[in-house]
Amino acid sequence: MRLSVEPSGRLEFGPGVLAGLPGFVAELGHDRAFVITDRGLRATGIVGRVERTLAAAGLAHEVHEDVGPNPSTVELDRGAARLRGFGNAVVVALGGGSALDAAKGISVLAGNPDAVAADADTLWSAADGLPIVAVPTTAGTGAETNGFGVVEDLHVRRKVYIGHSSVLPRIAVLDPELTLGLPAPVTASTGLDALVHGIESLASRGANPVSAAYATQAVSMVSRWLPVAYRDGADLEARSRLMLGAHLAGRALTLSGLGLVHGIGHALTARTGTPHGVALAAVLEEVMTFSAPAAASAYETAARAMGVSTVDGGGADAAIAAVREISGSIGIKRPLRELGVTREMLPAIAEAAVADAVTKNSPRLPAPAEVLDLLQAVH
Ligand SMILES: [Fe+2]
Structure with missing residues (x-):
């Protein structure tokens, strides 16, 4: 190397x-x-x-x-x-x-x-x-x-x-x-973005041991402190750890690139104006499930960083369950139809997501039809 x-x-x-x-x-x-x-x-x-x-x-x-x-x-x-x-x-x-x-x-x-x-x-x-x-x-x-x-x-x-x-x-x-005065929905959206940066960085084709070091620590800090900062925005320790974790996630993604969650997120925001983190949350677990066959080891690292057990090689399942719990605790996941996305828009969103440069680092490269299936499942 x-x-x-x-x-x-x-x-x-x-x-x-x-x-x-x-x-x-x-x-x-x-x-x-x-x-x-x-x-x-x-x-x-x-x-x-x-x-x-x-x-x-x-x-x-x-x-x-x-x-x-x-x-x-x-x-x-x-x-x-x-x-x-x-x-x-x-x-x-x-x-x-x-x-x-x-x-x-x-x-x-x-x-x-x-x-x-x-x-x-x-x-x-x-x-x-x-x-x-x-x-x-x-x-x-x-x-x-x-x-x-x-x-x-x-x-x-x-x-x-x-x-x-x-x-x-x-x-x-x-x-x-x-960041003490940030409203809870903004804390949720920006913090979820940081969590996705960490997870997509770990699973990226551009990941290396340096980016993974940043990403692992970022996932650990953001997953631990985002729900706390969301519940009590005045908790300075939670705000501090979340901010530093998000910064480390930024260092990770700058070195490694991201993946399909961001490809879809960009396409959703461009058409509906949905806040970036809300757009990512709408498809995060589904993209992880799609990518899991090519990202088992990265997701196992993510699961451990989120403090969940990964017995029997079920790292991806554990990571996806942990993400679902965090997302639920900050009330951020919504079906696409509630974000102003119509069924007619889905094919163009799928095409745009695949064409976005950020998607090229996905562990499992998607075809537009596969992304369309995924989008229909969360519409
Ligand atoms: Fe992002």
């Missing part, structure tokens, strides 16, 4: 670590910060807290609050125009996965004066973007562990990957206090 592993960026984790933000910006050689955040995050008080922290340290800053739940190339171009006007700075990516994804694209565009987001495919070899400090406010996506984002190209109505090695966040600031 040969392995070449790029390290992720620096991690600063712990309750209250946000207070160090001005110092992190300064360590990257800048005295200016351009904050990119979700529309609506201000209402939580977090944006104001970041502004006060930067202002108290005398850092010039501007806040760009123009990122929606599924960011588009148009939003990225708007953000890049504003950042170019602000000038050279550290980009502080503040919010959920959408804000972090958008910030990476905006940062690349700002480093390339004539580029537009619709050129996403050519930007991978463009000039460097501005350096990013990522401050996630949810525990799940792992977007702070990689240098690309998924955005919607409104002109051709498809998801595009936009990124560059230079916009891998230099520092991930993981402050679990920022």
Whole structure:
């Protein structure tokens, strides 16, 4: 075996670590910060807290609050125009996965004066973007562990990957206090996403011992603490462990890739706007059952990480049962018809899921007809 592993960026984790933000910006050689955040995050008080922290340290800053739940190339171009006007700075990516994804694209565009987001495919070899400090406010996506984002190209109505090695966040600031106020459904959706990252990473064709080390620990922490954080959002220990587990899951998937659960999840969200984690939950056990013949050892590892016994070689069954229990305890699994999916949409969703690049790492490669069967069973 040969392995070449790029390290992720620096991690600063712990309750209250946000207070160090001005110092992190300064360590990257800048005295200016351009904050990119979700529309609506201000209402939580977090944006104001970041502004006060930067202002108290005398850092010039501007806040760009123009990122929606599924960011588009148009939003990225708007953000890049504003950042170019602000000038050279550290980009502080503040919010959920959408804000972090958008910030990476905006940062690349700002480093390339004539580029537009619709050129996403050519930007991978463009000039460097501005350096990013990522401050996630949810525990799940792992977007702070990689240098690309998924955005919607409104002109051709498809998801595009936009990124560059230079916009891998230099520092991930993981402050679990920022997640204390997350509503339970958001905790469930983002946390389930992290659990799926761990499980799909373990079973991925791209898995290796390094990704598996991250993924195993991630599955252990997320499975243990997600139900606790869901029941009591004010439990700081649960919030902390869940956030760190989700980060490790992000490191795992960045190294290994994912699989069919995400292929289907992307297709569902693109057509119905269903939150990412809810879309994944709708098919998770069913995809695991489909994949089990090719993923016995990975699922046995997952089952052990979730603390369930795997006697008689029944690792896959045990893992699937454990996942069903977690999913049930956070009330996230719903039939597709309740997510706005009609029977007529299923063939196109199956086709899109198989065509999604993420599906190529599935342990058992599906044909569209097999995915269609699976979708009909959960409709
Ligand atoms: Fe995900």
